[in-house]
Amino acid sequence: MTTCKELADFLWKYIDGELPESQRAEFDRHLQMCIGCRDYLATYKKTMELCCGCKPCEKTPPPPMPEMLVKAILNSIKAGQCDNAPAAKPHRGCGEQD
Amino acid sequence: MCALCLCTHGVATTLRPMPDADESIKRIVPQTAPVVVPVSAAAPIVADAVEMALVEKLKAGDAAAYERLVRDYGPRMLMVARRLLRGDAEAEEAVQEAFISAFKAMGRFEGTAKLSTWLHRITVNAALMRLRKAGRLRENSIDAMLPAFADDGHPARARAGANSVTAASDGAETREVVMAQINQLPDAYRAVIIMRDIDGLSTEQTAELLETTEAAVKVRLHRARQALRELLEPLMKEGRL
Numbered sequence: 001m002t003t004c005k006e007l008a009d010f011l012w013k014y015i016d017g018e019l020p021e022s023q024r025a026e027f028d029r030h031l032q033m034c035i036g037c038r039d040y041l042a043t044y045k046k047t048m049e050l051c052c053g054c055k056p057c058e059k060t061p062p063p064p065m066p067e068m069l070v071k072a073i074l075n076s077i078k079a080g081q082c083d084n085a086p087a088a089k090p091h092r093g094c095g096e097q098d
Numbered sequence: 099m100c101a102l103c104l105c106t107h108g109v110a111t112t113l114r115p116m117p118d119a120d121e122s123i124k125r126i127v128p129q130t131a132p133v134v135v136p137v138s139a140a141a142p143i144v145a146d147a148v149e150m151a152l153v154e155k156l157k158a159g160d161a162a163a164y165e166r167l168v169r170d171y172g173p174r175m176l177m178v179a180r181r182l183l184r185g186d187a188e189a190e191e192a193v194q195e196a197f198i199s200a201f202k203a204m205g206r207f208e209g210t211a212k213l214s215t216w217l218h219r220i221t222v223n224a225a226l227m228r229l230r231k232a233g234r235l236r237e238n239s240i241d242a243m244l245p246a247f248a249d250d251g252h253p254a255r256a257r258a259g260a261n262s263v264t265a266a267s268d269g270a271e272t273r274e275v276v277m278a279q280i281n282q283l284p285d286a287y288r289a290v291i292i293m294r295d296i297d298g299l300s301t302e303q304t305a306e307l308l309e310t311t312e313a314a315v316k317v318r319l320h321r322a323r324q325a326l327r328e329l330l331e332p333l334m335k336e337g338r339l
Binding site for chain 1: 161164165168169172173174176177190193194197198201245247250251252253272273276277280291295296297298316317319320323324326327330331334339
């Protein structure tokens, strides 16, 4: 007999369809009898929906980065911390040819 | 080079100070370069032509292209870092680290992921590195937030009666309320909810970034949702969500 604790512990498997058929049937039976677990399942699913509702809207551009941060990043590159950064290009001295 | 990444782990990175930045955040030297991008020799090119043109300029060391990358992609990276970290200063440092890692790995970017996706994962990894180094990704502090049960498996305290759960609201106010509750979770659990439910990473990608198994991610996500449900339930019952 499935307990409320077992249902709560393995609810994600129930929702994701990862429970073996016999265990899933037991969960279904428990949910039919237990109003508390039905409520728990509903609020758990609502929690999942609310989280997904926090996804940023792709159409709304995020606020621009602070200019200070942009400059700090570009300064890091100019300082030659990256192999292919502009500052890492070999300096061509006088008389050098392409 | 890491099997899952384009990065060379163990390379120290020194961040440039932000102009007028607080002294405490002027120099940060992470132990590893945070770059994570799955690579596959047979993977198709998914980056579009505009992105690849930009990448070619970056590989050639075009300074204007670097600035464009920072200005175009930086804001979204900062948003991602802000979600995972607590505090703007820490998020900005993570973005700076992420860009340095990205620039170092740019020569090996082959377009098998969209540039934005690639930078997103690098940013998540940079933020996780900070949490990990601070010991904030340990899974040991959520039990008090989970539902309690008696030895016989029944709830330890009476549950509220059935309520009417409405369809999820998508308003900005609702998002703000939910994010505030997510931010009450311990970092290890907050991170997994953000990565899976909000950033939309797969279980596999989340496991790679968290350096754990897919099964562990599923269990951690479940516990995070259980704890979050406990926090949100009163608001649901009040009809605020």
